[in-house]
Amino acid sequence: MTGLRTRHMLWIALSVAVVAAGLVGVLASRGPATASPGPCALCGTTAPPITGSSIDGVSMSPSGLGGRFVVVSFFASWCGPCRQEEPQLESFARExxxxxxxxxxxxxxxxxxxNVASQLTANRASWPAVADPGGRIALDYGVANPAETYLVAPDGLVVAKFFGPVRESQLDQAMVSARAERA
Structure with a gap:
């Protein structure tokens, strides 16, 4: 009788552990509904340069981006939160x-x-994307996973960092804050 009770308790404990592990896995794999500002080691420093070839094969350099805010979005075609934020980035770009x-x-x-070019074309994205085959740009920015987005001010300083799918309103607010700090 004691052996049956012990075996029964073991099965209950194992079942609870499996359910708990499954719940943790589901919660850990869910991305946030919107981006959240995060710790930003680069904020207040000069943004690392972004050079290389666009996905269309055109040479890119930071000199073509100066004098305005630049939203730097690290993304991938396989990234769900990236696909979620793409219409927001497009709306921001068109505005x-x-x-x-x-x-x-x-x-x-x-x-x-x-893959990225196909996705951007299918979604009629108007903004350029640079290839980062060796991950050098991501490493310079400290990016571990997409979707991560940085806002770089016209003076070249990083002013904000977002984790997860960023919204147009968050970018607009970050620009307003950065302008106010510089006034």
Whole structure:
């Protein structure tokens, strides 16, 4: 009788452990609904340069981005939160690029540039994306996973960092705050 009770208790404990592990796994794999500002070791420092080839094969350099805010989005075609934020980035780009006060620049994170090009074309994204085949740009920015987004001010200083799918309103607010700090 004691052996049956012990075996029964063992099965209950094992079942509880499996359910708890499953719950932890589900919660850990869910991304946030919107981006959250995070610790930013680069904030207040000059943004690392972004050079290389765009996914279209065009040479990119930081000199073409100066004088305006630059949203640097580390993303991949396989990243769910990245796909979630893409319409927000596109809306931001369409609002600000014609004014010349801000632009969006994507950095391909651990993905085939052809996959990214197909996704951006299918979604009619208007912003350029630079390939990062060796991960050097991501390493310079300290990016471990997409979706991570940085806001770089016109003076070249990093002013904000977001984890998860960023919203247009968050970028607009970060720009307003950065302008107020510089006034």
């Amino acid at each position: 600000h690029q014609p004014r010349g006060d801000a632009t969006v620049l994507g950095v391909v994170f651990n993905d085939d540039p052809a």
